[in-house]
Amino acid sequence: MPPFDMVRSMTGVGVDVHPCGACPVRPLTVCAVLDDEEISRLADIVQTVRVDAQHTIFSEGDPATNVFNVTSGTAKLYKLLPDGRRQITGFLFGGDFMGLSVNERYAYTAETVSATTICRFARRKLDTLMDEFPKLQRRLFSLASTELAAAQDQMLLLGRKTAREKIASFLIMLSQRAARRGQRDNPVGLPMGRADIADYLGLTTETVSRTFTQLKSSGVISLLENNRVDLIDRNAIHEIAEGV
């Protein structure tokens, strides 16, 4: 599957879904700090595209010519080892920025999980705009700081938490991020499959599955239809997540 990075028409990709002015996640994103005048300058260098589920946005090693902002849907970032072992380094939802860790070449592959709309910026043009609007630069720096803190949390999870604690942490994280997007924080939807969850948490699909059933048996969660999870005892889940 060719990356759609620079391509305008290919399977599963549509262009110009909505203008920046009508962006549903503007207050969450990098755009939050810009006024209407400045947004229109940003709009000049952006292209909003729609991508179907399970499509590659860009691949590890590609020249990093673009950065992206997810406006709706779900995407994932991952790195591979030569024998196929995979680590998902992050899931992206509406409002999330993709490409902060970029240096010349993408250090990971980005793929959609569900149908997704994203804004695409040419990096060079965004750099120019950053020089013009220092608060844009400040904003991106602040986003990078936050993401760095999240990465450190994830290291603690991967290096030191048990399967049970990992799943509990994952559910809390999804719930909190849904709330930030203005959605209900319970029940929490799982747009990604078990394999993706496993590769995000450093587990196997079997262990993920078993741990869900175990949490269900102990009464702290309930598995609903459509891959949604009811956090019955949120407090207990939180304590499990923190390893108490």
Add this chain to the structure above:
Amino acid sequence: MPPFDMVRSMTGVGVDVHPCGACPVRPLTVCAVLDDEEISRLADIVQTVRVDAQHTIFSEGDPATNVFNVTSGTAKLYKLLPDGRRQITGFLFGGDFMGLSVNERYAYTAETVSATTICRFARRKLDTLMDEFPKLQRRLFSLASTELAAAQDQMLLLGRKTAREKIASFLIMLSQRAARRGQRDNPVGLPMGRADIADYLGLTTETVSRTFTQLKSSGVISLLENNRVDLIDRNAIHEIAEGV
């Protein structure tokens, strides 16, 4: 042990070791992008301090009033779970910046490993200076991007690599960073103890020790005095690290 964050005189801490003009790691750090005039402005808000081994610089949860730059020695950053499990999220050597992931409060504890000299900046003053020198801001953003990419590598390591691959990756990383500082890339010194290595790689001290002896037996490394490691077959180590 009280953090020395705001304290000028306490055990193991000395002040004003060298001026910025004579900074040995200036080309590696955030300061690389500033000219002499600008450096002198930076020097106004910086304090260079010397800290003995095994001292806490700041603790997780403290108000993040300062950021730091290590000029010599070794420090480590770590997060704890309530029951004492620990994840070291990074080691810092001369030239490394500390505090990029900071938001109001420190998200981790910083401790010296060996005797260390660090530059301390008041965050508020650095923020002001960033507004004045956009290239300073750009530089910090770029450092944050690089660190984010490193964090993703570490996630792959923690989530998907075997003990053998983790140790090999660790040695390669130390070697590359030594080279970047202008030091020899072989043999590589291990200023930290086995327990620190274990908590960085998500292992136990026993497994770290066994894995070192195993790598020694297979002839790719040799353990020298003073906790130094000779990378005999660098190529083999690289391949082990990448999981080939």
Add this chain to the structure above:
DNA sequence: CGGCTGCGTTGATGTACATCAAGCTTGCGC
């Protein structure tokens, strides 16, 4: 000098999670 302490190594055993292997459910094409 001798005993103590901290750290690293090595050995014996245990276990959380991986691996291997079926079933089960759901959705889709024909």
Add this chain to the structure above:
DNA sequence: GCGCAAGCTTGATGTACATCAACGCAGCCG
């Protein structure tokens, strides 16, 4: 409606690494 494929769950077994336990070897201090 039937057959098939893909994904989830559950069970049996294996194993990499953790845990528990000695032991060796400096460095240090009395």
